[in-house]
Structure formats: structure tokens, C-alpha cells
Amino acid sequence: MNKVAIVKQRLIELLTQAASEAQQLGKLPSVALPEVAVEHPQNPEHGDYASSFPLKLARATGVNPLAIAENMVGLIVSSPEIDTITVAPPGFINFTLKSDWLTRQVDSILVAGDSYGSVDLGRGSRVQLEFVSVNPTGPLHVGHGRGAILGDALANVLTATGYKVEKEYYINDAGSQIDAFYRSLYARYQQCLGIDAEVPTGGYLGGYVTDLAKEIIAETGDRFLALPEPEAVLQLGQLGLDRMIKLIRSDLELLGVTFDVWFSERSLYDKGQYQTAVSLLRQGGYIAEKEGAIWFVSTALGEDKDNVVVRGDGSPTYFASDIAYHYDKFLVRKFDKVINIWGADHQGHVSRMKAVVGALGIAPERLKVIISQLVTLRRGDELVRISKRSGDIITLREVVEEVGTDACRFFFLSRSADSQMDFDLELAKKQSVDNPVYYVQYAHARIASILRLAQQRGIDYGDGDVSLLTTEPELTLIRKMLLLPEIVEIVAHTLEPHHLAYYAQDLATVFHSFYTQCRVVSRDDEILTKARLKLVAAAKLVLAKTLNLMGMTAPEKM
RNA sequence: GCGCCUAUAGCUCAGCGGAUAGAGCAUCGGUCUUCGGAACCGAGGGUCGUGGGUUCGAAUCCCUCUAGGCGCGCCA
Incomplete structure (x- = not known):
């Protein structure tokens, strides 16, 4: 299904093989092979894929990288996807894909349908994604919207990569x-x-x-x-x-965000998770009593300071709840992996929470915490306060109603969670026409319109011959479409969904460019028309999949 | 003082060890007989915050410094 990812993997295999063969033949010193990396060169003249493996190997062996590359290329077994393999100074190996293989992928995409872009990485392992979890003491503001969209898009991607995902909202109904x-x-x-x-x-x-x-x-x-x-x-x-x-x-x-589970903090005390978790910690020697309170001895785990679990007056802190909550996530519900999305103001909580998880006997890597940086809201130059306690606020709802769901989602996904962002309401409204959201959706609607025309004319392109797609704009579009599985893989791996937004724009750009250069439905050439209809239908699928992963609509008309 | 995040084109941001640093917006100049001009093509615009270091190679990794943000509660 994931042809390009397989090609990439195949190339890595081929390179590794070639290197070890070179070692056996005595053309290379026998050293431990460095990790083989294959990437897309930015300059198209360097081919579809490139590897700097010889350069890395040169460091380990002290052999001239060009010589390594030359030796290896001779030993790389031929493969149906690969057209040419060339060596470029100072020691790159560049690969070009066969164009007939490329065009055949159009058929593959059409066959894969909605599942195109999905890659099975998770193999059914269970991931819990907890996000938003805002105190139910007031309405949501834009900052919360960011976390919501981040979490929701990640859930989509993780689901598409073979994980069993549960989305959860933790209700702080105690404290x-x-x-x-x-x-x-x-x-x-x-x-x-x-x-x-x-x-x-x-x-x-x-x-x-x-x-x-x-x-x-x-x-x-x-x-x-x-x-x-x-x-x-x-x-x-x-x-x-x-x-x-x-x-x-x-x-x-x-905003289009829903949850599978709404989890009550209070229930942790009613159902005994709290008691069990703390006694586990106590057994491990991580609980101490001092100054009239009960503490988690995080200093024993390399933290700067200990943290209070139970106050002097006998009431548990929010930290106590979180201990119980994570005990429940890992040891009661047994999630393989837990992802929490927190606002920047919770940064300080990350390391001690990891310490707790470790103290409970759980490998800390199983807990991932994504910190989404602050969102400041403004109207033009005027800052808008969004603090709950101080009074006047602009709610998330007001913003969504003003800007629109799709635009909000795209906007939030257009920046990495690490960067702070300004949400300028004036700009968001003013730009609504030039907004990249519409640019991407327009590409989809445009294709829909082409397909409608084809249907009106009664053209059945089921037997279209994709091997006729040989021009540069056509092949560029195909190459871009083949990137989706890689992007999905990257997002699943890095938990950074903003790559999707950039990809969506790229894909739309390549499509629009193709569109102006290549007439799709033509009375002069029925054969080519059918081939291009296939291409365009496949592009529509890829565009829709990308938009859907972001939780956006893919309109037929707009 | 300590911890985390950020600093890249006029603006908003990608890129985070590879071959000439990209996109959108903005500016300027082009493209319409036919499928949706919410489009396309092109141009200008960069000491990648500073100063060191590691490397064949650094915007990317390490250290210093500067600037901004967020934390450092028996709040959540």
C-alpha cells in the first residue's frame, strides 16, 4: 500500500547490502556500518532519493567517500522501481525512479482508495491521547483550541498508522x-x-x-x-x-473535536486508584512525611525538589490526582503509550510526572508529553485578554464562529506546537479569501468539478491508461502524491501534525500548476482524457485524505 | 538564580547533520477562445539573534552571551 515508503526502505536495504558485500570483498574495511539515511534531495537534478551514506562511511573507515560510493553503486542490485543510480561528489548516491513505475502508482492509489496514506506502524498497540482537559470552571479560549486541534489531528494520524487510539478529556472536578x-x-x-x-x-x-x-x-x-x-x-x-x-x-x-472518554478526577478517589498508587510509591520508598505533609520524594529521582502529595490539612493536591491518574492509565487500563498535551504553563510538571511514572515501574518513554506554546489573541494591534479569572474573555466559540472551523483548524495546524503564536482576529477575517485553507480546498473542489464534467459527458475512465502520463507536470503531481505516506509516517513518529498543513499546500500548488498546463477533459483526445481523469481522481483522493487527517472538510463545491 | 520554549526574507512561519536555505502574505511585472481566475508564471528581497567549538559538511549538534515567552505553590 505504501509504495514510496517501501521504496525508501528498499533503498536502505539495498545500500546496507551493498556495503556489507563491499566489506566481504575487501573493498571496504570491516567496521560497524553507520545508520543508512535516505532522503529527498531538494534539487530535482539529484534525483528522487539520495543517500549520503558513503560520506558517513568515509568517516568511520577513512576511505575516500567517492571511492566508497563508486564501489557500492556497482554492488547495488537492480530493482523495478529504480531507473538510474548515480554517484555525485562529494560522495552522494542518487536514485531516480522509473517513470512507468511512477505512473502505475496512480492506479495503485485509486485501488487503495481511502486507505491510501495509511501505514501500519502501530500494529494495534493502544495509545491514549489526553488533551484539552481544561478545568470546567469557565469556557474555553483560543489557547485551548490549539491543544484541541493538535490532539484531534494526532489522533487521526495515529489511527491511520495502525494504533488503537483513545481520546480522553480529564475533568478536574475535584480540588x-x-x-x-x-x-x-x-x-x-x-x-x-x-x-x-x-x-x-x-x-x-x-x-x-x-x-x-x-x-x-x-x-x-x-x-x-x-x-x-x-x-x-x-x-x-x-x-x-x-x-x-x-x-x-x-x-x-x-471545532469538530470529540472524545471517547470523559474521565472524572473525583473517580480516582472513589475507586481507590489514589490509595493504590500512593501505596505503590510508598513501597518503593518514594513517599515521605515532613512538615506535616506527605511528599513524593522526587529528589531521589534527580528532580530539583520534592512535591507535596497530601497537604497538612489532609487534602490531596492536584499532583496526587495525577499520580493516581497515570497509575490508572498505565497499570489499570494498560495503555502501551500515553500522550498528554499540555499548555506551556504546565511545563514544570513534565519531569516530575515522568519521575512518578518511573517510580511506578513504568518505562518513562511510554509517556509522551507535548507542550503547546501560548496563543495570544489580538485584534490588529490590540491585545485581547483571555484569562479566565480576570473577567472579560473572548471564548473559543466566538473565535470559531467568526473565523470558521476549517480555517481555525488549518491555522492551528500551520505552526509547530513549540512556537508561540499570535491569533489575529482581524487578519484571520481579512485574509479569509487568500487563506491557504481555501487554496487547498479549492483544489479539491476544482477536481470535483472536472469529474462532474466528465460524468456529464458520459466518460467512463475506468480503463484509462496511466502510462500515457508522461509530461513533467503530470509526473510532478504523481511524485507529490506519493509523498503522503511518508508525511503521515513522519507525523506519527514526531507527533508534529503541522507537516500535514504544509504538505496540503504543496500538493494543492502542484495540482493547480498541473491544471493550468494540462487540459484534462478534451474532445480531441479521448484516450489521454481518460488517463488524466484517473490522475485527477487520484489527486482528489490524496487531497481529501490529507484534509481529513487534519479534521477538515474536502468540499465538492465552494 | 534554575528549568523549558523561541529567535530564519518587510510580516507570519517551514526546514533541525548534507549538495544553490524554502512557503504564504506583502511589493513589482506578466498570463484568460474551451475543464471553477478563490488560479498560473516570473522578479526583487536573507551576516539563518551574537561569539566560539565539533565535523569532510552546521540554520540544524555542543558551549557563551543577548532578546522575548512560560514555569519554578501544601494553585491547577
Whole structure:
């Protein structure tokens, strides 16, 4: 299915073989072979693939790299995909693919259909992807949207690469922030009913809390006033919490993001994971009591400082929950791999969480944490505050409604998670026509339109002969289409979905260029028309697959 | 002070050990008898933050420094 990836792998095999044969023949000193790397040269004159293996080998052996290359080329077995193998100074081996092999891939892509671009790397191993997991104490803002899109796109790619993926949202429904939210809501509730009350210090001041209180009053009246305060805070709070979670869920759905599991923090205490996890750590000698609190002795694992698990007042910290949570992920639910996507403000939490995982006897490599850097929102030059507690916020929902789901997703995926980004609302709107999103989608719609025309004219291109696709624009398009499996592989490996966005643009560019140079549906040449219809249909498939992996729509018309 | 992230074209960003550093936007100049001009073709524009080092080869790896961001709670 993944022909190019196989070619790449095949080339690596061939090179390795050639090298060891050269060693056996005494043409090369017997040293341990360095890793064989094969890549796409940026200059097309250097072929489809190139390897600098001889240069690497030269370092290990002290032999002239050109001589190594020459020796190896003579020993490389011929292969049906490969046209020419050449040596280029200072010691590259360049490969060119046979164009008839290339054109045949059009048929292969059409046969593969939706599964084209999928590569089985995971072999069914189970991956949990936990992301967003925002405290349900307020609506989502743009920064959360970034994590949401990142996670969702990664889930798509990992699924396409043979992993069994579960998407999970961790609901922080325990702890002091929830408390503050409950009390804030109660205060607003009282205020709306004419009672003098104040939002406690450290509480949530956003107008949405008042809105929430009003909604609850509209539906259930003032019945919580009759309850004693602690009871009222709790009951009203839980009502508010449920609504908050529903709101978050619907905001995410607007972005096209859904979850398989909504996991409650509180359940970790109800079901005993917390107790078990801590006793495991205690057995390992990682738990100590000092200064009236219970600590995780992370210094024993090379951390800068120890961390409190249970406060002096007996209440567990959020760190305690996370210990239990990761115990549950790995030792109860037994995921092979766990990926957490956190905001930049949680960076400091990464190493101690890895330490916990190690202390629980789990190989720390099984936990991957992706840190997505901050998003700042602005309108032109004006910075927009997005802090939940301070009051005025622009919600993710407002942004999505203003900019559109597909554009939002593409925008978020266009930058690596490592870079901070500015989300300029003015620009996002102003650019909507020139937006790369539309450029890519337009290519897809354009193909759809061509296929519609063909259908109108009653052309059945099922018997199209792809070997007629010999011109440069056609072959360039095919070569680009054949890159998708490699991109998918890279994304699955690096967990960096932004490569998809760049690939999508590249592919669209190559298609548009082909389009202006090659007439597809022509009355003069029915045979060529059929061949090109096949090409275009395959391109449509690849474009759609790429867009779908990003969680975007591939429109037939726009 | 310590940890993490970032610094590449006017702007927003890719590239992260290979052969002449790329894209989009912006600027300038071209392309329409026929499939969607939301398009295509071309041009200009770069001491890859600084200074060292490793290497046959460095934007890419290591160290120094500078600038910006985020952390360093018995908050989450």
C-alpha cells in the first residue's frame, strides 16, 4: 500500500547490502556500518532519493567517500522501481525512479482508495491521547483550541498508522479550583436574587458565572437559598459544573473535536486508584512525611525538589490526582503509550510526572508529553485578554464562529506546537479569501468539478491508461502524491501534525500548476482524457485524505 | 538564580547533520477562445539573534552571551 515508503526502505536495504558485500570483498574495511539515511534531495537534478551514506562511511573507515560510493553503486542490485543510480561528489548516491513505475502508482492509489496514506506502524498497540482537559470552571479560549486541534489531528494520524487510539478529556472536578468556582457561582446566585454577597478572593470574576447563575435561576428558581450554605454551594456548584462541562463539550464539537472518554478526577478517589498508587510509591520508598505533609520524594529521582502529595490539612493536591491518574492509565487500563498535551504553563510538571511514572515501574518513554506554546489573541494591534479569572474573555466559540472551523483548524495546524503564536482576529477575517485553507480546498473542489464534467459527458475512465502520463507536470503531481505516506509516517513518529498543513499546500500548488498546463477533459483526445481523469481522481483522493487527517472538510463545491 | 520554549526574507512561519536555505502574505511585472481566475508564471528581497567549538559538511549538534515567552505553590 505504501509504495514510496517501501521504496525508501528498499533503498536502505539495498545500500546496507551493498556495503556489507563491499566489506566481504575487501573493498571496504570491516567496521560497524553507520545508520543508512535516505532522503529527498531538494534539487530535482539529484534525483528522487539520495543517500549520503558513503560520506558517513568515509568517516568511520577513512576511505575516500567517492571511492566508497563508486564501489557500492556497482554492488547495488537492480530493482523495478529504480531507473538510474548515480554517484555525485562529494560522495552522494542518487536514485531516480522509473517513470512507468511512477505512473502505475496512480492506479495503485485509486485501488487503495481511502486507505491510501495509511501505514501500519502501530500494529494495534493502544495509545491514549489526553488533551484539552481544561478545568470546567469557565469556557474555553483560543489557547485551548490549539491543544484541541493538535490532539484531534494526532489522533487521526495515529489511527491511520495502525494504533488503537483513545481520546480522553480529564475533568478536574475535584480540588480547590472547583471549590472556588462553586463559591463564585453561589455568590453570583445570591446577588442575582438581591442578596448582598461577594465573590470570594481567588474566585472567578468572569461575567459567564453571572450568566450561569441567571440561567439556573430561570430554570430552578431560588430554591438553593433555603439550604444551609455549604449544602447550597455544593448542590448549586454541581449543577453549574454539569452545565460548564456541557458547554465545553459543545464548544469542542463546534471545532469538530470529540472524545471517547470523559474521565472524572473525583473517580480516582472513589475507586481507590489514589490509595493504590500512593501505596505503590510508598513501597518503593518514594513517599515521605515532613512538615506535616506527605511528599513524593522526587529528589531521589534527580528532580530539583520534592512535591507535596497530601497537604497538612489532609487534602490531596492536584499532583496526587495525577499520580493516581497515570497509575490508572498505565497499570489499570494498560495503555502501551500515553500522550498528554499540555499548555506551556504546565511545563514544570513534565519531569516530575515522568519521575512518578518511573517510580511506578513504568518505562518513562511510554509517556509522551507535548507542550503547546501560548496563543495570544489580538485584534490588529490590540491585545485581547483571555484569562479566565480576570473577567472579560473572548471564548473559543466566538473565535470559531467568526473565523470558521476549517480555517481555525488549518491555522492551528500551520505552526509547530513549540512556537508561540499570535491569533489575529482581524487578519484571520481579512485574509479569509487568500487563506491557504481555501487554496487547498479549492483544489479539491476544482477536481470535483472536472469529474462532474466528465460524468456529464458520459466518460467512463475506468480503463484509462496511466502510462500515457508522461509530461513533467503530470509526473510532478504523481511524485507529490506519493509523498503522503511518508508525511503521515513522519507525523506519527514526531507527533508534529503541522507537516500535514504544509504538505496540503504543496500538493494543492502542484495540482493547480498541473491544471493550468494540462487540459484534462478534451474532445480531441479521448484516450489521454481518460488517463488524466484517473490522475485527477487520484489527486482528489490524496487531497481529501490529507484534509481529513487534519479534521477538515474536502468540499465538492465552494 | 534554575528549568523549558523561541529567535530564519518587510510580516507570519517551514526546514533541525548534507549538495544553490524554502512557503504564504506583502511589493513589482506578466498570463484568460474551451475543464471553477478563490488560479498560473516570473522578479526583487536573507551576516539563518551574537561569539566560539565539533565535523569532510552546521540554520540544524555542543558551549557563551543577548532578546522575548512560560514555569519554578501544601494553585491547577
